[in-house]
Amino acid sequence: MSILKIARMGHPVLRKVASRVENPNDPEIIRLIADMIETLKDAGGVGLAAPQVFHSLAVMIFFVPPSRASDDDDESEVPLTVLINPEIEPVDDDEKVGGWEGCLSIPGFQGYVPRWRKIRYRGIDENGDRVEKTASGFHARVVQHEYDHLIGVMYPERMEDMTLMGFTEELRRDPPDVSSDKADATARDTDDVQQEK
Numbered sequence: 001m002s003i004l005k006i007a008r009m010g011h012p013v014l015r016k017v018a019s020r021v022e023n024p025n026d027p028e029i030i031r032l033i034a035d036m037i038e039t040l041k042d043a044g045g046v047g048l049a050a051p052q053v054f055h056s057l058a059v060m061i062f063f064v065p066p067s068r069a070s071d072d073d074d075e076s077e078v079p080l081t082v083l084i085n086p087e088i089e090p091v092d093d094d095e096k097v098g099g100w101e102g103c104l105s106i107p108g109f110q111g112y113v114p115r116w117r118k119i120r121y122r123g124i125d126e127n128g129d130r131v132e133k134t135a136s137g138f139h140a141r142v143v144q145h146e147y148d149h150l151i152g153v154m155y156p157e158r159m160e161d162m163t164l165m166g167f168t169e170e171l172r173r174d175p176p177d178v179s180s181d182k183a184d185a186t187a188r189d190t191d192d193v194q195q196e197k
Contacts, residue, residue, distance in 0.1 A: 049149030086123035
C-alpha cells in the first residue's frame with residue numbers, strides 16, 4: 001500500500017468525467033482502493049475520489065465519524081465505505097440545505113455549499129457486492145461531494161455565494177453569518193472544519 005499524491009484544483013484530471021470500472025475485482029482496482037484508504041488516513045479527511053489521486057475511474061471512499069453526525073443523519077456514524085460506479089438521486093423532494101465543505105484538492109479553504117438534504121445512493125463495494133442506502137445530513141453531503149469529483153465538478157462550482165468561501169483559519173476566526181439558511185448553519189459546522197467531504 002502507498003500514500004498517493006493528491007491532485008489540486010486546476011489539474012485537468014479533476015475536470016474529467018471518470019470512466020466506469022469494468023471489473024471491480026481487477027487487482028489494479030483493489031490496489032487503488034487500498035492506496036486510497038491509506039492516503040485518506042494520512043490526509044485526515046473523510047472522503048476521497050479516485051480522480052483526486054490521478055486515476056480517472058469511478059471509485060470513491062468515505063466515512064462519517066460520530067463527531068460529524070447530526071440530528072438530521074439517519075445514522076450516528078458510517079464506517080469506511082467503498083463505492084465503485086456509484087449513482088445518486090435525491091429522495092422525496094428537491095430540498096437543498098447549505099453546509100460548510102472543505103476539500104483535500106483545495107487545501108486550506110472552505111465554502112458554504114447547497115446540497116440535497118436526503119439522497120439514495122447505490123454502487124458496488126470492494127468485494128463486488130451491491131450497495132444501496134439512503135443518506136441524510138452530513139452522510140448525504142459527503143456522498144454528494146465525492147460523487148461530484150467523479151463527474152468533474154468541485155464544490156466551488158456548486159456555491160451560490162462566493163463571498164462564503166475563504167481560508168479555513170479566517171472563517172474560524174470570524175465566521176460569516178449564514179443563519180438565514182436553516183440548513184447546517186450551526187457553530188459546529190464552522191468550528192469542526194474537515195479537509196474533505
